[in-house]
Amino acid sequence: MNGHPTRPEDFDLYALGVLEGEEKAAIESHVPTCADCAAKLAEARGRIALLAFSAPRVEPSPAVRERLMRQVHASAESAGARRAQGAAEPERGGGFFGRWWAAILVPVGVALAIATIFLWSENARLTRELAQQRANLEDQKKQLDEVRHMAALLEAKDTMTVALASQPGMAKGDVRVMYNAKMGMAVCDGWVEPAPANKSYQLWLVPMEGKPVSAGVLEHGGPINPWMMKLPQGMPAKAFAVTLEPEGGMPQPTGPMVLVGPVS
Amino acid sequence: MSGHTGTELRATDAALIQKIVQRDESALAALYDRYASLLSSLLNRILRDTQASEEILQDVFYQLWRNAAQFDPARGSLPGWLAVIARNRAISRLRRHNPSAGGEELLETTVIVPANLENALAQQQLLSRVKSALENLPSEQRAAIELAYFEGLTHSEIASKTGNPLGTVKTRIRSAVESLKRNLLS
Numbered sequence: 001m002n003g004h005p006t007r008p009e010d011f012d013l014y015a016l017g018v019l020e021g022e023e024k025a026a027i028e029s030h031v032p033t034c035a036d037c038a039a040k041l042a043e044a045r046g047r048i049a050l051l052a053f054s055a056p057r058v059e060p061s062p063a064v065r066e067r068l069m070r071q072v073h074a075s076a077e078s079a080g081a082r083r084a085q086g087a088a089e090p091e092r093g094g095g096f097f098g099r100w101w102a103a104i105l106v107p108v109g110v111a112l113a114i115a116t117i118f119l120w121s122e123n124a125r126l127t128r129e130l131a132q133q134r135a136n137l138e139d140q141k142k143q144l145d146e147v148r149h150m151a152a153l154l155e156a157k158d159t160m161t162v163a164l165a166s167q168p169g170m171a172k173g174d175v176r177v178m179y180n181a182k183m184g185m186a187v188c189d190g191w192v193e194p195a196p197a198n199k200s201y202q203l204w205l206v207p208m209e210g211k212p213v214s215a216g217v218l219e220h221g222g223p224i225n226p227w228m229m230k231l232p233q234g235m236p237a238k239a240f241a242v243t244l245e246p247e248g249g250m251p252q253p254t255g256p257m258v259l260v261g262p263v264s
Numbered sequence: 265m266s267g268h269t270g271t272e273l274r275a276t277d278a279a280l281i282q283k284i285v286q287r288d289e290s291a292l293a294a295l296y297d298r299y300a301s302l303l304s305s306l307l308n309r310i311l312r313d314t315q316a317s318e319e320i321l322q323d324v325f326y327q328l329w330r331n332a333a334q335f336d337p338a339r340g341s342l343p344g345w346l347a348v349i350a351r352n353r354a355i356s357r358l359r360r361h362n363p364s365a366g367g368e369e370l371l372e373t374t375v376i377v378p379a380n381l382e383n384a385l386a387q388q389q390l391l392s393r394v395k396s397a398l399e400n401l402p403s404e405q406r407a408a409i410e411l412a413y414f415e416g417l418t419h420s421e422i423a424s425k426t427g428n429p430l431g432t433v434k435t436r437i438r439s440a441v442e443s444l445k446r447n448l449l450s
Binding site: 007009012013016017018019020038039041042043045046047048049050051052053054055056057058059060061063064065067068069071072073075076 | 287289292293296297300301302303304305306308309314317318321322325326329330339340341343344347348350351355373374375376377378387390391394395398409410412413414416417418419420422437438441442444445448
């Protein structure tokens with residue numbers, strides 16, 4: 001169908017939006033070709049629009065007006081800025097790209113670069129902190145293990161205590177070693193006079209058979225905090241001794257014996 | 265009513281549209297103050313959602329700001345056009361359609377309102393006439409036409425929703441439209 005609608009209300013029904021299918025299609029195909037019907041439809045739209053007045057009065061929040069005017073003002077300023085920029089920079093080599101592409105990409109690029117540097121530095125800082133935390137955790141774990149082992153050593157009935165006495169003419173000191181052959185562990189504490197320059201004190205387990213075994217280097221003397229040492233398990237000791245060695249210690253004793261304590 | 269002069273308060277819609285074309289923000293503010301209440305009421309009635317209504321209200325006036333040059337007051341009524349576009353967007357939102365669908369084509373839509381609505385008194389008088397015309401309708405006709413206008417339902421959708429035969433719905437709506445036309449134009 002492409003003729004005039006048969007009833008005048010058809011325009012109102014179309015404006016109301018209730019028509020469907022062929023009824024709707026008939027008006028949509030005819031009105032663009034008929035000025036008289038287009039005018040009738042415009043009047044029908046106006047009548048139907050009046051139904052808006054039957055809605056209960058609801059005043060909009062003042063914030064809507066403020067937002068609208070801010071939006072309008074921003075768009076006006078933006079348009080003004082574009083016109084001003086266009087007038088000031090008639091046509092540079094960049095042309096299209098030299099204008100709004102640059103206006104967008106340059107700030108975005110700078111922002112990305114700043115963000116990248118910030119993230120990189122933050123990542124490095126966090127990595128360092130993480131490594132430090134891991135190291136601290138490892139240290140704490142080691143200390144905890146040491147304390148546990150030390151407690152076990154001290155509580156064990158087969159742990160022996162060896163007192164080391166100064167040898168005549170040598171540095172004075174008083175060192176005690178608690179040793180458990182079965183556990184292969186020893187703890188020592190006490191004190192010893194400071195060692196000469198470039199020298200270290202070194203503690204040895206002197207076994208019943210074989211060569212002395214290094215139990216550790218006491219560095220340069222002074223007070224010795226309780227110190228946990230690991231030794232070969234099941235090695236019966238004949239004595240413990242402290243010798244004066246080159247700084248850092250030696251695989252086997254080379255210097256004079258400073259302190260000695262036989263295992264009774 | 266603030267942010268614009270007495271001249272703007274008295275200016276016709278056509279004069280204010282012309283000022284908007286020249287990027288006069290106070291002219292838009294004047295038109296907003298003139299018609300925002302009408303549109304807000306319509307949007308809230310359709311959507312029953314203040315936030316969504318306010319979003320569309322702002323958007324409709326922003327569209328007016330952007331496209332004022334394309335609006336020809338000689339070809340139609342601004343409040344009619346605003347009401348049509350606001351209703352279209354609200355129903356699109358209600359029915360989960362693309363809210364902007366059809367919005368631009370409405371610039372080409374001519375809407376002729378049979379009344380001058382450019383002042384608050386005229387709006388108040390028209391409001392009374394429309395309410396009176398609707399109240400004089402039989403309740404089933406009024407219900408059917410409200411389902412059509414405020415919920416955007418078609419004949420068959422109203423029939424389905426109300427459980428009434430399609431023919432009955434068509435008759436009720438046609439009768440209601442004829443009555444309104446008579447009462448509003450008398």
